[in-house]
Amino acid sequence: MPPSNTGFPIVILPGDYPDPSIVRVGDDYYMTHSSFDYMPGLLVWHSRNLTVWEPIGHAVHQHVGCIMAPEIIWHDGQFYIYFPAARTNWVVTAESPSGPWSEPINLHVGLIDPGHAVDSKGSRYLFLSDGYRIRLAADGLSTIGELEKVYEGWRYPNEWRTEGFYLESPKITYQNGYYYMTSAQGGTAGPATSHMIISARSESIDGPWENSPYNPIVRTENRMERWWSKGHGTLVDTPEGEWHVIYHAYENNFATLGRQTLMEPVQWEDDGWFRTSEQLGVSDLPSTGEIALSDRFESDRLKPHWHFYGRSTVTGYNVGKGKLELQGLSAEIVEPLLCIPYHHAYEAIVSLQLDANTEGRLSLFYKPGFQCGVGFNGTHVFSFRDQYRSENTEVLENVIMLRIVNDSHDVDLYYGSDGSNWKKLDHGFEMSGFHNNVLGKFLSLRIALDAVGSGRASFSHFIYNGLDGNVRQEEGK
CATH class of the missing domain: 2.115.10.20 (Glycosyl hydrolase domain; family 43)
Known part of the structure; x- marks a missing residue:
């Protein structure tokens, strides 16, 4: 701290x-x-x-x-x-x-x-x-x-x-x-x-x-x-x-x-x-401002904390009845759905199911060219940094859970099937330089969901937990 x-x-x-x-x-x-x-x-x-x-x-x-x-x-x-x-x-x-x-x-x-x-x-x-x-x-x-x-x-x-x-x-x-x-x-x-x-x-x-x-x-x-x-x-x-x-x-x-x-x-x-x-010299007061980020996608409208990067209009998705569907885009088009984390250490978890010829990804995103995370293409889990990929690990399930942990800039990637028995990928990242003084544009590092390919990626049960002090400060809702 x-x-x-x-x-x-x-x-x-x-x-x-x-x-x-x-x-x-x-x-x-x-x-x-x-x-x-x-x-x-x-x-x-x-x-x-x-x-x-x-x-x-x-x-x-x-x-x-x-x-x-x-x-x-x-x-x-x-x-x-x-x-x-x-x-x-x-x-x-x-x-x-x-x-x-x-x-x-x-x-x-x-x-x-x-x-x-x-x-x-x-x-x-x-x-x-x-x-x-x-x-x-x-x-x-x-x-x-x-x-x-x-x-x-x-x-x-x-x-x-x-x-x-x-x-x-x-x-x-x-x-x-x-x-x-x-x-x-x-x-x-x-x-x-x-x-x-x-x-x-x-x-x-x-x-x-x-x-x-x-x-x-x-x-x-x-x-x-x-x-x-x-x-x-x-x-x-x-x-x-x-x-x-x-x-x-x-x-x-x-x-x-x-x-x-x-x-x-x-x-x-x-x-x-x-x-x-x-x-x-007035004395200190505690912070009270927060926003709940966890989302089960029950509403037919995106909650207001979600936003896309770079889109001229808010299209290319369906939400409701417990899932968020994102239309796949070509790898050259970078327009992820984002939300704003607010803890020094936090985790983001999401469940994922795919159409054929589609990848779904959970990542940390600053701007195009500066995005790191974990993805699933229907048969393999992989880590990625922009267009570079590594660790293509075969997975037999067709529904998978992805997890990112950002521990004060040190980032670990996980996948699993039940939300408790996580398998950690070898490839991690250090992201302390992902800010304006290094990368410009006055932006911040945000949690991202996106889909690449010709079909749709279906996300469900998104969870955000603050991990400062190793205490979960927001439970999945």
Whole structure:
């Protein structure tokens, strides 16, 4: 285990849930994250207490590009999610955060990391990366005029180790007569000390913007801390008047899990600026956020934690009555079905039955070209790394169980027939380098199911167990 911090932050969503955007509507909180090239995209979460979250549905069901750093808001009785993809920005709308959501609308404006704002006259704006903003139409579905530069950012000390200046993620909060702009700087990866959260304020939404004397509000100060590259923050208040900042970070030694969603409280000072508990010495709290991944495939819809990589639409499968059928693809097409693990050590188990001329596989997947696991072709079990295969072991059963154990980056492969008498393959893997600082694209290592060939692979009784401390933390359901 990496060294533990004293005090906050706490984990509210473990696993790869980066670039969190959150909104409170009454007693309810809604949150979404970057979904990149996974489909369906923009999974929306609901909570009543900021620490226990439930997924309630996706907002995007057709691929429009790599979705990063969205902004979910509620305005005049309507939910909006603004997001960048394919070198432009888009918006979807819904009356309920669980959907249905509209088809994506192209706003025809570049830059990234949109942040919605409304001024005292009701005019609407999108603030964007690099200190720019643009006016929105009254309905929020198109832009007016041109981009304008309104903010230069905060000049941190030059000797700090960062990934770059990268002024991003402007989120606007109106409080006590000021507009507060909460932004990210330093880059979201790279050195452990790279990312940070900064604050600026203005009495007018048009500026000028004054930087906080407490900047950076949040930052990893050295590589011995538990959380690296802390940044991309959004402020949220509770009905009781308490304030928190929600952001993401990589866990020291476990960047393979991606950027996890963290939270710590905020205190407003007498000078009108805010600071976090990290500076105020508030004591530690336990993590409570989890999501059940085990699945018996009884429903005729995939549970919301499942998603495909690289598909333009979510097709090529059937689910229900205790099984998931995936249509086989050619070996050159890599579009597996994925879910997000969230323990340092875990196992994934699935039962498998095949059509003729088809292979079914259970693996760990980062991106095409970086996939390792175990497969079955109807007669032989094999290990594989991308297109390379080894250990073709003959098996007499036509229904088989596959198992992967990831023990803090050391990966073992198993097969069996009854779920208790496992046979281990010789070929294992070490996967600590499967993360953004090595492979790019800001992704994470995920559990994958896929089929190769002309027929279908039928998966059943998928089990995910956390093995941290050699204790199973989630039993098969």
